[in-house]
Amino acid sequence: MANKVKLNDSNSTRVPAGDLQKQLLSIFQGVGTPEHHAEIAAKVLVSASVRGVDTHGVANVVGYSQAIENGVYTIPQQTKVITESETTALVSGGNGIGLVSAYEGMEIAIEKAKNYGLGMVSIRDGHHVGMVAYYAMMALEHNMIGMSMTTAAPAVRPALGARKMLGTNPIGFAAPAGAERDFVLDMATSTVASGKVGLARRLGVPIPEGWAVTNEGKAITDPPDGENDTWSLNPLGNTREQGSHKGYGLAMMVDILCGVLSGGGFSSQLARGENMSWVMAIDIARFRDVDDFKAMMDDMIGELHATPPMPGEDRVLVAGDPEADAMDDRLANGVPVENGQYAAIKARAAEVSVEILI
Amino acid sequence: MISTIAHMTSKYIHDHGENNDDHNNTGVHSPPESSAMDGPVITSMKETSVALDYLKLNESNSTRIPAVDLHKQVSAILQGVGTPAEHAEITAKILVSSSLRGVETHGVGNAVRYSEAIEDGTYTVPQTVEIISETETTALLSCGNGLGFVAAHQGMEMSIEKARKFGVGMTTIRDGHHIGMVGYYPMMAVAEDMIGMAMTNASRSVRPALGARPRVGTNPLAFGAPAGKERDFILDMATSTIASGKIGLAKRLGVQMPVGWAVTAEGEPLTEPRGDRGEDWSMNPLGGTREQGSHKGYGLGVVVDILCGVLSGGGYGAQLSGGENMTWTMAIDIAKFRDINDFKAMMDEMIRELHATPPMPGEDGVLVAGDPEADFEDERSVNGVPVENGQYDEIRVRAAQLGVEVFI
Numbered sequence: 041m042a043n044k045v046k047l048n049d050s051n052s053t054r055v056p057a058g059d060l061q062k063q064l065l066s067i068f069q070g071v072g073t074p075e076h077h078a079e080i081a082a083k084v085l086v087s088a089s090v091r092g093v094d095t096h097g098v099a100n101v102v103g104y105s106q107a108i109e110n111g112v113y114t115i116p117q118q119t120k121v122i123t124e125s126e127t128t129a130l131v132s133g134g135n136g137i138g139l140v141s142a143y144e145g146m147e148i149a150i151e152k153a154k155n156y157g158l159g160m161v162s163i164r165d166g167h168h169v170g171m172v173a174y175y176a177m178m179a180l181e182h183n184m185i186g187m188s189m190t191t192a193a194p195a196v197r198p199a200l201g202a203r204k205m206l207g208t209n210p211i212g213f214a215a216p217a218g219a220e221r222d223f224v225l226d227m228a229t230s231t232v233a234s235g236k237v238g239l240a241r242r243l244g245v246p247i248p249e250g251w252a253v254t255n256e257g258k259a260i261t262d263p264p265d266g267e268n269d270t271w272s273l274n275p276l277g278n279t280r281e282q283g284s285h286k287g288y289g290l291a292m293m294v295d296i297l298c299g300v301l302s303g304g305g306f307s308s309q310l311a312r313g314e315n316m317s318w319v320m321a322i323d324i325a326r327f328r329d330v331d332d333f334k335a336m337m338d339d340m341i342g343e344l345h346a347t348p349p350m351p352g353e354d355r356v357l358v359a360g361d362p363e364a365d366a367m368d369d370r371l372a373n374g375v376p377v378e379n380g381q382y383a384a385i386k387a388r389a390a391e392v393s394v395e396i397l398i
Numbered sequence: 399m400i401s402t403i404a405h406m407t408s409k410y411i412h413d414h415g416e417n418n419d420d421h422n423n424t425g426v427h428s429p430p431e432s433s434a435m436d437g438p439v440i441t442s443m444k445e446t447s448v449a450l451d452y453l454k455l456n457e458s459n460s461t462r463i464p465a466v467d468l469h470k471q472v473s474a475i476l477q478g479v480g481t482p483a484e485h486a487e488i489t490a491k492i493l494v495s496s497s498l499r500g501v502e503t504h505g506v507g508n509a510v511r512y513s514e515a516i517e518d519g520t521y522t523v524p525q526t527v528e529i530i531s532e533t534e535t536t537a538l539l540s541c542g543n544g545l546g547f548v549a550a551h552q553g554m555e556m557s558i559e560k561a562r563k564f565g566v567g568m569t570t571i572r573d574g575h576h577i578g579m580v581g582y583y584p585m586m587a588v589a590e591d592m593i594g595m596a597m598t599n600a601s602r603s604v605r606p607a608l609g610a611r612p613r614v615g616t617n618p619l620a621f622g623a624p625a626g627k628e629r630d631f632i633l634d635m636a637t638s639t640i641a642s643g644k645i646g647l648a649k650r651l652g653v654q655m656p657v658g659w660a661v662t663a664e665g666e667p668l669t670e671p672r673g674d675r676g677e678d679w680s681m682n683p684l685g686g687t688r689e690q691g692s693h694k695g696y697g698l699g700v701v702v703d704i705l706c707g708v709l710s711g712g713g714y715g716a717q718l719s720g721g722e723n724m725t726w727t728m729a730i731d732i733a734k735f736r737d738i739n740d741f742k743a744m745m746d747e748m749i750r751e752l753h754a755t756p757p758m759p760g761e762d763g764v765l766v767a768g769d770p771e772a773d774f775e776d777e778r779s780v781n782g783v784p785v786e787n788g789q790y791d792e793i794r795v796r797a798a799q800l801g802v803e804v805f806i
Contacts, residue, residue, distance in 0.1 A: 125734040127535055128565035157535040158566045201755035201764040215704045225697040231690055250690045257758045276691050282639055282658050283684050289633040289767045293621045303736050306748045326536040328711050340714045347609035350665040356609040359697040
């Protein structure tokens with residue numbers, strides 16, 4: 041099924057995460073990225089692959105390094121603070137690698153939260169940030185709650201509307217647990233992330249009704265080409281009666297925090313590949329004892345896990361569970377890289393004349 | 399009779415974070431909209447449709463009252479059961495705002511049951527909103543088990559004050575009760591040229607994705623941002639597919655619910671609206687099914703529980719009894735990021751572009767969150783707030799019962 045790429049021994053190659061990190065680092069450096077930025081970009085991409093979020097994983101190094109080479113991304117980049125207060129910063133990503141500006145933006149937010157309890161950074165002049173929850177998760181090791189959002193060029197229709205006007209505008213949210221695994225939510229505000237439609241198209245399988253519609257309002261089941269303007273993804277909720285105004289409203293919220301607060305522009309003003317972002321950190325200890333907080337998180341997660349499942353389902357999950365499972369397996373056994381992508385990464389390494397490490 | 403609500407939902411599709419799904423467990427009387435829906439005369443599918451989202455009040459089933467008189471009446475009733483004037487005024491202001499904005503389920507009719515909850519000791523009045531811990535930008539408050547409105551209002555005032563000084567302010571509130579229309583609190587920030595957010599949790603009524611029992615509240619969230627010439631963006635949404643008030647409305651109207659709103663513990667769609675809470679049925683999280691993203695509505699519901707219940711220590715949905723609600727507020731000072739007029743100009747552009755989106759066949763136009771409520775407010779501020787006749791009587795009877803002046 042199109043929900044997850046099922047990687048196995050015949051269609052993929054297991055590579056240790058450490059080697060992937062080195063390979064990506066060398067490719068980014070090979071096109072002129074300064075080492076510390078190449079480290080960050082590689083780390084975020086490898087983390088996505090380790091967590092099973094393959095659409096945002098290591099293979100993207102090919103496209104990113106090409107964008108650097110052809111000048112779409114500006115390298116070396118500077119994450120520049122335009123305005124700043126105790127708790128806030130407006131930052132320019134300098135049209136560089138989006139992963140780097142979001143990472144450095146979250147570092148600023150965490151630093152401010154350490155000093156003042158809260159930190160919030162809105163980032164303009166940015167590009168693709170990859171797996172958005174990565175930045176929210178950066179707060180966890182500081183015993184903070186993290187939030188992150190990012191916008192994109194139009195792919196999703198507003199409720200009642202018949203044209204794509206909003207990005208899939210995803211939201212990340214992370215809160216630390218104690219003995220249980222951390223709560224990590226990472227969701228597009230559309231019914232489905234656009235990568236799933238592309239994946240179904242590549243696999244040649246139909247998509248379920250509810251994911252996408254034509255401009256005439258007809259349900260689409262044959263996965264369409266993302267480049268054409270005759271169809272849209274549905275906002276989360278899909279239909280008026282099932283709450284499409286909610287997914288639409290959340291997408292606008294993301295546009296406001298990322299695009300309007302930063303001045304970088306809202307979805308329909310963005311060209312493909314432009315992404316504005318927003319991150320926040322909340323220091324839990326300013327409110328209550330962190331251990332008490334984590335103990336209550338554990339209670340809540342335990343209760344949710346204990347919910348009797350629907351007939352036919354194994355168990356109830358909590359956001360972050362599938363990714364943590366993938367991480368446990370992949371750190372121990374290596375990260376499966378789909379064979380086509382594996383070849384593409386190696387070819388790219390050769391192209392930019394760096395050592396092949398995978 | 400039309401067979402399902404599916405065809406009836408009006409173009410005014412907002413629902414208003416119904417965290418008052420607890421009435422049946424509280425010992426507090428049923429929400430007043432129960433009587434309100436006895437009245438409307440449904441003459442067509444379109445009429446029914448409007449009735450389901452906003453009570454279709456007209457000259458024969460309701461009485462127009464100037465907002466200022468409603469405010470005096472609600473305040474008098476709350477003071478009549480011992481609420482200090484200042485707290486009664488705050489609560490009246492928020493209830494009247496809901497009625498003005500067409501959010502009848504959270505409006506003035508609720509004054510009756512709140513005053514009963516005060517009288518029977520469910521709410522502690524007079525209440526002290528205690529600051530348990532505080533920093534430059536954050537505060538943990540206790541509502542003191544009093545009126546939820548009072549603590550949520552103070553929480554947002556503190557968030558705004560902190561944001562003015564340091565950029566962002568955040569409060570989380572424990573020991574609380576129902577805070578009414580959650581969208582009210584972000585609007586307080588919007589009035590100060592800030593972005594506002596508020597959330598509130600509630601006792602279990604919604605199932606987790608893949609789960610077969612209610613474990614999360616309808617846990618609404620609200621977000622407001624100021625526009626310039628256009629109307630402000632005000633999002634106010636339950637994280638379930640549908641606010642629980644709509645199920646109550648369907649029951650009172652005697653119509654079926656569409657598939658997708660609720661399920662039995664066996665996973666069968668529930669189309670017969672239920673008036674009770676129990677382990678044998680649940681509302682669906684936003685998304686409805688696994689394939690359509692139920693983990694997203696569920697995830698958002700848990701986010702609300704974390705910020706309201708776990709960060710405050712007041713408890714998450716599954717720990718709350720009916721009528722208990724923990725709350726979270728945040729204010730963001732826009733000017734700390736960029737010029738406020740530039741921000742508003744870009745908001746205007748975005749809103750205009752969305753309004754200009756070609757609508758789906760059969761739809762009149764594309765709306766932006768807050769549009770329907772602003773339409774109501776414009777009209778009702780001028781012509782008075784229609785109060786459904788049953789509620790109108792209840793409010794007057796309650797006033798007389800308490801020996802306070804009848805203003806309406």
